[in-house]
Amino acid sequence: MEQLEKIGSFKKDHDRLMPGLYESGTQNGVTTWDLRFKKPNAGDFLDMAALHSIEHMLATCLRNSEFGSNIVYFGPMGCRTGFYLLTVGMDRPAVVGLIKREFRRALELDEVPGAKREECGNYREHDLGGAKAECRNYLEILEKA
Numbered sequence: 001m002e003q004l005e006k007i008g009s010f011k012k013d014h015d016r017l018m019p020g021l022y023e024s025g026t027q028n029g030v031t032t033w034d035l036r037f038k039k040p041n042a043g044d045f046l047d048m049a050a051l052h053s054i055e056h057m058l059a060t061c062l063r064n065s066e067f068g069s070n071i072v073y074f075g076p077m078g079c080r081t082g083f084y085l086l087t088v089g090m091d092r093p094a095v096v097g098l099i100k101r102e103f104r105r106a107l108e109l110d111e112v113p114g115a116k117r118e119e120c121g122n123y124r125e126h127d128l129g130g131a132k133a134e135c136r137n138y139l140e141i142l143e144k145a
Contacts, residue, residue: 014040019082019141021099023092030072031087033095037138038081045080050130052076052122053112054083057131060113061102067094100142103135 008025017040024032038044046054059074062085072086087095112126120126 019138020145021096021142024084029088031090033085033087034082035085035099035138036082037134037141040079040081046076046082046134047127047130048080049125049127050134051080053115053126053128053131054106054134056112056114056120056126057106057109057135058083058102061105061109062098065098065102065105067098096142100139103139103142106135107132107139 017036019036019039022034022036024034026032037046055074055076062068062071062074065071067087067090070087070090072088074083074085076083085095085099090098109128112128112131114120115123115126117123
């Protein structure tokens with residue numbers, strides 16, 4: 001079997017990662033940001049319904065912000081400890097400000113965007129209240145950093 005090179009994210013010692021915001025690197029002009037909500041391997045993971053709702057809420061808010069054209073992607077980590085945000089043309093101060101503003105905006109939503117049957121491939125698995133609780137927790141982490 002061919003020996004595959006270990007990718008960058010697997011080279012990080014996940015037992016040392018703490019919740020926060022990390023710049024993972026830039027490739028082809030696209031910067032990957034690690035929005036780590038939970039300490040890896042600590043047994044506390046994002047609930048699937050809340051994670052799914054956060055994905056819908058923040059993808060919508062970020063793309064509707066003044067930096068919408070700088071957003072390439074926002075989506076969950078498979079390990080359920082956070083999210084990846086991919087941007088172009090944004091430095092750390094701009095990303096931090098954007099994330100704080102748009103997480104606060106997401107907390108004001110009365111419903112999960114794109115959560116109707118015709119809009120979502122798993123429309124029954126959403127949790128607005130759980131998503132808001134996780135967003136509030138993450139905002140507290142960013143405010144302390």
